[in-house]
Amino acid sequence: MLEINSLNVFHGPIQAVHDIDMIVSEGQCVTLLGPNGAGKTSTLSAITGTARATGSIRLGGDQIAHMSVDDRSRRGLAISPEGRRVFANLSVRENLLMGGALYNSKAQLSAKIEQWFVQFPTLRERSDQLAGTLSGGEQQMLAISRALLSNPRILLLDEPSLGLAPQIVSKIFDIIRDLKAQGTTILLVEQNAAAAVSVSDYVYVLNNGVIYIHGQTDQFGHGSELMNELTGVYV
Amino acid sequence: MDYAIQQTLNALSFGAEYALIALGLAIVFSIMGLVNFAHGEVVAFGGYSMVITATLLTSNPWIIMIGVMFACVLTAVVLERVAFRTVRGADLTTGLLTAFGVSIVLQNLFLLLGSPRAIAATQFIFLDKTITIGTIRVSSLQIYETLATLVAIVVLTLFLRKTPLGIAMRAAALDFEMVRLCGFRANRVIAGAFAISGLLAGLACIFIMARRGSV
Numbered sequence: 001m002l003e004i005n006s007l008n009v010f011h012g013p014i015q016a017v018h019d020i021d022m023i024v025s026e027g028q029c030v031t032l033l034g035p036n037g038a039g040k041t042s043t044l045s046a047i048t049g050t051a052r053a054t055g056s057i058r059l060g061g062d063q064i065a066h067m068s069v070d071d072r073s074r075r076g077l078a079i080s081p082e083g084r085r086v087f088a089n090l091s092v093r094e095n096l097l098m099g100g101a102l103y104n105s106k107a108q109l110s111a112k113i114e115q116w117f118v119q120f121p122t123l124r125e126r127s128d129q130l131a132g133t134l135s136g137g138e139q140q141m142l143a144i145s146r147a148l149l150s151n152p153r154i155l156l157l158d159e160p161s162l163g164l165a166p167q168i169v170s171k172i173f174d175i176i177r178d179l180k181a182q183g184t185t186i187l188l189v190e191q192n193a194a195a196a197v198s199v200s201d202y203v204y205v206l207n208n209g210v211i212y213i214h215g216q217t218d219q220f221g222h223g224s225e226l227m228n229e230l231t232g233v234y235v
Numbered sequence: 236m237d238y239a240i241q242q243t244l245n246a247l248s249f250g251a252e253y254a255l256i257a258l259g260l261a262i263v264f265s266i267m268g269l270v271n272f273a274h275g276e277v278v279a280f281g282g283y284s285m286v287i288t289a290t291l292l293t294s295n296p297w298i299i300m301i302g303v304m305f306a307c308v309l310t311a312v313v314l315e316r317v318a319f320r321t322v323r324g325a326d327l328t329t330g331l332l333t334a335f336g337v338s339i340v341l342q343n344l345f346l347l348l349g350s351p352r353a354i355a356a357t358q359f360i361f362l363d364k365t366i367t368i369g370t371i372r373v374s375s376l377q378i379y380e381t382l383a384t385l386v387a388i389v390v391l392t393l394f395l396r397k398t399p400l401g402i403a404m405r406a407a408a409l410d411f412e413m414v415r416l417c418g419f420r421a422n423r424v425i426a427g428a429f430a431i432s433g434l435l436a437g438l439a440c441i442f443i444m445a446r447r448g449s450v
Contacts (some may be wrong), residue, residue, distance in 0.1 A: 055371075070420045
């Protein structure tokens with residue numbers, strides 16, 4: 001589904017990611033783990049086109065590395081970005097409408113939004129409220145819903161657990177588990193190794209901009225010792 | 236008392252004219268962070284297009300009005316495409332200087348191709364009739380202007396609240412990159428903002444021309 005080859009990512013004069021390769025197959029949940037500053041978000045930015053990068057990025061076999069941000073999104077990339085980035089001064093419903101850029105019919109989009117409201121009743125209750133007044137967990141649900149409304153081929157999730165209370169984190173991971181069960185292809189970026197490993201099929205560990213180790217989830221012993229040894233920052 | 240009412244009416248109609256121009260500037264500024272110094276030239280271009288349409292095509296003022304609006308929208312969109320889109324990624328100062336540059340180029344084009352002197356264009360003067368209500372004298376133009384501005388504000392508000400492109404514009408004012416990440420085309424959102432600013436400039440141009448009768 002998503003295939004990345006010899007990707008280099010730059011922030012101004014600084015190179016954040018060095019020559020990495022990654023594959024996310026259809027229906028898989030793949031996690032990109034690593035400490036702060038490892039280059040995880042940079043990698044996602046390169047995929048969505050918001051950071052300067054060189055290398056090959058293929059989505060469903062098509063080269064997208066030269067495309068603009070909007071073209072890539074229209075090709076089937078959707079992201080719930082770091083810090084959630086909901087439109088704070090827009091209502092919850094308007095935020096969801098923003099996820100519907102690719103719909104031709106308004107009725108179809110409204111029906112799809114109603115469908116989401118069944119899955120996330122809290123969003124329905126607050127549909128006329130400004131998104132900025134939602135709690136962190138609700139904003140995260142909104143950001144994920146906004147991304148998924150476009151029926152993407154792959155969903156990119158950048159640290160969905162960031163800054164959330166432990167109960168909310170487990171709720172968010174339940175949602176990710178559900179999405180995966182429904183067949184959504186997911187690329188997850190996380191620092192919360194234990195939780196991330198529990199939902200994913202394959203793990204890449206990034207450190208200082210290079211892939212340190214990668215493998216099937218079971219090789220990671222449920223995110224414990226190997227992880228500790230690798231980066232020294234995980235519990 | 237009469238004096239106060241008279242002045243209030245004057246202030247309202249002048250305010251309405253400025254509001255039309257300010258709205259056009261604000262919609263572009265909120266999305267791009269660009270102060271479009273060439274906005275006044277868009278209004279001026281509307282005035283010249285009025286002279287051209289009136290001389291070459293028709294003397295029907297209603298058709299000329301549509302022509303003026305169309306010319307202003309077209310100018311704003313073309314300026315975006317030719318000048319501002321090319322420097323979109325650059326920092327704010329570059330955009331600002333581009334706007335100054337565009338403004339200077341257009342002013343000199345008007346001098347070269349038009350005339351350094353004012354050209355009479357009186358087709359809209361008929362809007363300006365004096366109506367006397369008791370002791371207060373009102374120009375019909377003032378009433379039209381205030382009403383047109385109110386209608387423009389209501390229509391713009393509905394557009395920004397109800398249509399996908401309008402919602403995307405409000406979202407773009409908060410986080411443009413996120414709007415693109417949602418799959419909205421950046422060019423369409425920005426060109427849309429310029430088109431709206433041109434339309435408002437065209438509306439303002441009609442009233443300015445009706446008041447002055449020359450460009």
